[in-house]
Amino acid sequence: MANIVETIKSDLTEAIENDKLVLPTLPEVALQVRDITESEDSAIMDLIKVISNDTALSARIIRVCNSPLFRGSRAIENLNMAVSRLGMAYTSNLAMGLAMEQMFQATSDMIDKRLRATWQTSTEVAGVCHVLAQHYTKLKPDQATLAGLVHLIGVLPILRYVEDRDIQISSIMLDNVIEQLHPRVGSMILKKWDFPKELQNVPLEYANFQREVPSADYADLVMIANLQLVTDTDHPWNEMDWTKIPAFDRLGIDPTADMNEEEDLNAQMEAAMALLQ
Numbered sequence: 581m582a583n584i585v586e587t588i589k590s591d592l593t594e595a596i597e598n599d600k601l602v603l604p605t606l607p608e609v610a611l612q613v614r615d616i617t618e619s620e621d622s623a624i625m626d627l628i629k630v631i632s633n634d635t636a637l638s639a640r641i642i643r644v645c646n647s648p649l650f651r652g653s654r655a656i657e658n659l660n661m662a663v664s665r666l667g668m669a670y671t672s673n674l675a676m677g678l679a680m681e682q683m684f685q686a687t688s689d690m691i692d693k694r695l696r697a698t699w700q701t702s703t704e705v706a707g708v709c710h711v712l713a714q715h716y717t718k719l720k721p722d723q724a725t726l727a728g729l730v731h732l733i734g735v736l737p738i739l740r741y742v743e744d745r746d747i748q749i750s751s752i753m754l755d756n757v758i759e760q761l762h763p764r765v766g767s768m769i770l771k772k773w774d775f776p777k778e779l780q781n782v783p784l785e786y787a788n789f790q791r792e793v794p795s796a797d798y799a800d801l802v803m804i805a806n807l808q809l810v811t812d813t814d815h816p817w818n819e820m821d822w823t824k825i826p827a828f829d830r831l832g833i834d835p836t837a838d839m840n841e842e843e844d845l846n847a848q849m850e851a852a853m854a855l856l857q
Contacts, residue, residue, distance in 0.1 A: 588742070591741075591744065604737060607683065613678060616630060631675055641663070642659060654681070694754075702731065706726070709725060713801055727799075731802045733785055739758075764784065767783045785803075
């Protein structure tokens with residue numbers, strides 16, 4: 581069995597190195613949203629127009645706006661109000677992130693389950709990243725949310741590859757392949773998508789627990805959010821000595837404190853995670 585793993589790894593690695601791996605393309609609505617936010621002369625109305633063509637996306641953005649995270653004095657009933665409250669930067673990053681959900685689906689049951697689970701984890705991490713960014717850093721919550729949503733994007737082409745070739749492999753073996761290859765693939769995808777530099781390294785760095793950087797960055801947020809989500813589980817990460825993880829220090833978070841105990845913070849994290857579901 582182990583040689584199947586080696587074969588998949590070497591095939592994928594070769595495909596990666598020769599630029600032959602089929603990388604996913606950003607959904608059309610995400611591309612349009614990005615073009616608008618990057619163009620000098622576009623207005624908030626242009627953004628509203630593109631998003632309003634996608635009814636599901638519009639509904640979710642309105643829901644986000646009415647969540648406890650953005651507690652406004654009055655309910656938001658339409659997209660215009662929502663975008664005005666969130667602002668262009670936040671709306672566009674949120675729209676891009678949420679549009680990606682459609683990519684995490686497959687025809688084979690096993691692969692579909694895995695893709696959905698990957699997306700679920702990504703949304704939970706994204707929610708926690710938003711709150712951590714707001715509480716502990718000067719980093720942008722919208723970028724932090726996007727960093728969480730894309731940190732596992734490299735899993736996509738690996739699972740697609742297994743599905744397309746109908747490779748029979750046990751779950752444990754597949755985990756092993758994914759764990760070793762997804763960071764590198766994820767970083768390639770974000771480069772291909774022209775994501776901001778500070779997000780391109782997130783898939784590569786978020787599980788590099790000893791990393792040293794001058795100040796807290798988006799990879800730190802994604803790292804701590806992931807650790808936060810495995811607290812009280814039997815995940816191997818709980819066997820590490822968290823006091824030796826420099827990212828906690830950079831964020832000014834006490835690794836021995838239980839964030840779930842801080843009611844206000846916890847309520848916000850719950851709200852943020854529910855947002856993206």
